[in-house]
Amino acid sequence: MNSETGQGAHKHVWNGALLMAAAMLVSKLLGVLQKIPLQNLAGDRVFGIYNAVYPLYQLLLVAATAGLPPAVAIVVARRLAAGDGVGALQARRAALWLLGASGAAGFALLWLGAPLLASAIGDAHTSGAIRSVAFALWFVPALSALRGYSQGRSDMSAPAVSQVVEQFVRVAVMAALLAWGLSRAWEDSQMAAGAMAGSGAGALAAMALMAWKQRRLARAEGIAYAEVEVHAAQKSGQVQKQRGLSVEMKELSKLAFPMAFGAIVVPLAAVVDVFMVPRLLIGMGMPDAAAMSQFGMYSRGQTLVQLVAMISGAAASAMVPTLALSRGREQWEETRRQAGLALRAAWWIGAGAALGIALLARPINVMLFADDHATGTFAWIGLTALAAAVSTVSAAVLQGCGQVKLPALLLLGAAALKAALNAALVPAHGIAGAAAAGVIALTAAAIIAAAAARAALAASPPASAGAGGTAAAAAAAHRGSALAAARLRRRAA
Structure with missing residues (x-):
């Protein structure tokens, strides 16, 4: 890779980072706007319940997803650098299975453990809000897998847009339920549960958007999802395909663990x-x-x-x-x-x-x-x-x-x-x-x-020559994903 290409790739990383930062800023501003009417209209007790329950959801969400989106991005980028588009899609499928299972486990823990968690917080009325936010764990982990796949392709626009959509829908649903609850004189616990319900609605909307964009991308590149399944089945048989999925999940877990340790x-x-x-x-x-x-x-x-x-x-x-x-x-x-x-x-x-x-x-x-x-x-x-x-x-x-x-x-x-x-x-x-x-x-x-x-x-x-394998692989992965994104942009043009 010549220096001009390297500088272009380096600039592409920073441009993508700026896009993600801008999306995060807009998303967080929407989150601030969400909290202000919640406290103004529903009062400090509902605001307190919301802020007591949301960190529990965040902790379980991090435990279910931490480290896996960047791990998916790394694996996808490496495989695209090697020209293995099918392998990149298989990594995406493995991530969806792995994160889906962890999200289901998190949902079960919050739903079944809501009374116990409410007792530990010190207010039994938080139980309804805990169960309300648990539904988001069906969607957010899968959404994280889809975002990791896009980032592995150096496509930062789709994850950035999905963040804004997620927060916008979340705020809209929260505001609608807040207005409905005020008109129906809901109790504080019901108001808090309604506010927490926005998390699941926002995640579902963002997940649908990411899935649609990636399906359209696959069709634009001439890769049908059905063909991936047929290819895997013809190459190694159904039993081999299932064993391959298990191997993929183990590889992603090994990559994700160090990052998850910090994030949790x-x-x-x-x-x-x-x-x-x-x-x-x-x-x-x-x-x-x-x-x-x-x-x-x-x-x-x-x-x-x-x-x-x-x-x-x-x-x-x-x-x-x-x-x-x-x-x-x-x-x-x-x-x-x-x-x-x-x-x-x-x-x-x-x-x-x-x-x-x-x-x-x-x-x-x-x-x-x-x-x-x-x-x-x-x-x-x-x-x-x-x-x-x-x-x-x-x-x-x-x-x-x-x-x-x-x-x-x-x-x-x-x-x-x-x-x-x-x-x-x-x-x-x-x-x-x-x-x-x-x-x-x-x-x-x-x-x-x-x-x-x-x-x-x-x-x-x-990094020394002996220890530079990881850096070299990461550099090659980035070059491959950047070139793949450039090819797609040329086709779209």
């Missing part, structure tokens, strides 16, 4: 709060409903902090494949400079966001949530925006340099510290104590992660 820790800090804060408030003598209302007030500031984290994470995620592809190649020094710049930008942008939210906590609270309740807590939580921005970028740099487990271990340590500080501060200071615990725990983890990322950039050598 991300929602853990939120789950720590879900199972600790309402119960600690109840232990202070609050009724269940009042404790959940307080938890809703505590969750207000997290909406903006999550926005900062998601924007940082969407932009930083591009560095993982770019750093991996650049090791052992002439672009390493340039990519290392770009990663260092991203780390510095994370500190500046995160600090600006944290100070802005903290200083403007009262007007933002009133503007978004119609009153100034728990403004002090809102300001404390706003300070965690710095840690969120730095942690997401640092984790991307560490993963790109091959240190996959360290970000997960740091987040695990932060969750443990958060739990210990919750136990010490919440009984004395209520939700303000929980917010202060988050600032301390997450900032400590962010500082360590940033120092480790800078050390990794300074010390990470180019």
